[in-house]
Amino acid sequence: MSKSKSKSITSLDRAAANNATLPPATAEPNLDRALQLAIQLMSLPGLSGEEAQVAKFITSQLVAAGADPQTIQTDQAHHKTPIAGDVGNLIFKLPGTIRGPRRLLMAHMDTVPICRGARPIIDGNFVRSADPSTGLGADDRAGVAVTLSAALEILERKLPHPPLTFFWPIQEEIGLYGARFAPLKLLGAPKLAFNWDGGNAQRVAVGATGGYRMAIDVRGLASHAGAAPELGVSAIAIAGLAIAELQRGGWHGAIERDGRRGTSNIGVIQGGEATNVVTDAVALKAEARSHDPKFRAKIVAAIENAFRSAAKEVRSSAGKTGNVTFDGRLDYEAFKLADDEACVLAAEVALRAIGVEPLRAVSNGGLDANWMTAHGIPTVTLGCGQISPHTVSERMDIADFKLACRVALRLATGS
DSSP: OOEEOOTTOOHHHHHHHHSOOOOTTOOOOOHHHHHHHHHHHHHSOOBTTOOHHHHHHHHHHHHHTTOOGGGEEEOSGGGTSSSOOSOOOEEEEEOOSSOSOOEEEEOOOOBOGGGTTOOEEEETTEEEESSTTSOOOHHHHHHHHHHHHHHHHHHHHTOOOOOEEEEEOSOOTTTSHHHHTOOHHHHTOOSEEEEEOSBOTTEEEEEEOEEEEEEEEEEOBOOBTTTOGGGOBOHHHHHHHHHHHHHHTTOSEEEEETTEEEEEEEEEEEEOSOTTBOOOEEEEEEEEEESSHHHHHHHHHHHHHHHHHHHHHOBOTTOOBOEEEEEEEEEEOOEEEOTTOHHHHHHHHHHHHTTOOOEEEEESSOOHHHHHHHTTOOEEEEOOSEESTTSTTOEEEHHHHHHHHHHHHHHHHTO
C-alpha cells in the first residue's frame, strides 16, 4: 500500500486545517433545495459514457445562479477512454474572495446499468427508486448534488470563499477514467481536495484498494454438437472448468492467504449462438483487487493459470486443444493518505463543527481519489448517505445527505 503526502502543502496550511475555528454565523445551505437537486439528478439518465444530460443540468443550474459561462468548461477526457463518451469532465472554477489555498470539491456524474430508468421517490427518511427493479443512482448523484449545492449557495449568496474548483468527472464506474485523464492544468493546482462518493456522512475515506481488470479470450474448435461433438473443443467447457477451479481453490470472491486479502470476480461471460454447435469462442471480463500490489499480482496469476490449465485439459478426439489470451491493465493503484494530510484534517474539522465525529476508513472499492492522489492532489473521500449502491435495494439516507451538504459548504467557504 503506497502512502501519499502532498509536498505543496505548507506547515501553515496544515496548521490552518487542524486548528480551524468556525464562527457562529457560518452559512448553512438550503437543504430542501439540495434534496430536490439530488432527486432531479437521480432522475436523469447517465450511465458511464452517457453523462451529457447530467453535465447539461449542472451547467444550467450554475448559469442560472449567476456563474459566468466562461468559467465552466468540459475537457476531452472522453476521447481518451476505452468507450466512446458523449461528454468530457465538467470543471467550474471560481477566483477566491478571501485568501487561502485553492480547494477542489468533486463527485462523479455516471451511474451503473442497474440504475437505468430510476424513478426516485421520498419514502420516510430515505429516497429510493419507485421501480423495484432498478437501482437509485445515489452513487453518485447524491455526491453531485452535494457539490452543486455548495456551488449554488456561494454564487447566489455571494459567500466569501477561497479559490475554488468544482470537478465532476465522467466514467468512474468503469475504471475511474474521468479522474485518470483529468486535465491537471484546468483544475488550477488545488491544495486541498474533497470527493463525495459513498457511505454515511461521518465516513472519511483516507485510502482505497487497487484494481486490475482483464479481458479473457477463450478459443476452441467448432463442430456439430449432434453429429460430431467429439471433433470440437468447447470454449464454454474451458471457461467453466477454469471458473470452477478458481472457486474451489479460493481464488474467486473474497480471498485470504497468509493474512493478505483481496477479491476477484468473473463479471462478464459471452459466447455461443446455437445449441447444435460446439462453441469455439468465449469472451470474459474479470477483475482482481487488493491493497497489496504483490498479492493482487498473485490473484491475477491464479486466474491466468486456471484458464491455461483448463485449455490444456479440454481436447477433441484428435487431441486438439483450445487456447487462451489475456489483455489486462492496472486501472488504479492502492493509496493511503498521511495521517496529517491537510484535506483529511480540514474534513474532520468541518464534521466536528456540525456535531459529527469523523470515522476514518479505507475503501475496498476504487475511488476517483485513487487517481487524483496519484496525480499529486491528495484527495479525501466523504460519504453523503448512499446505502447498498449497485443494487436494486439502493437508498439514500436523507439525514446523512443533508449533513454532507452542510460539510461541503463549510469546506467550500473555508469557514
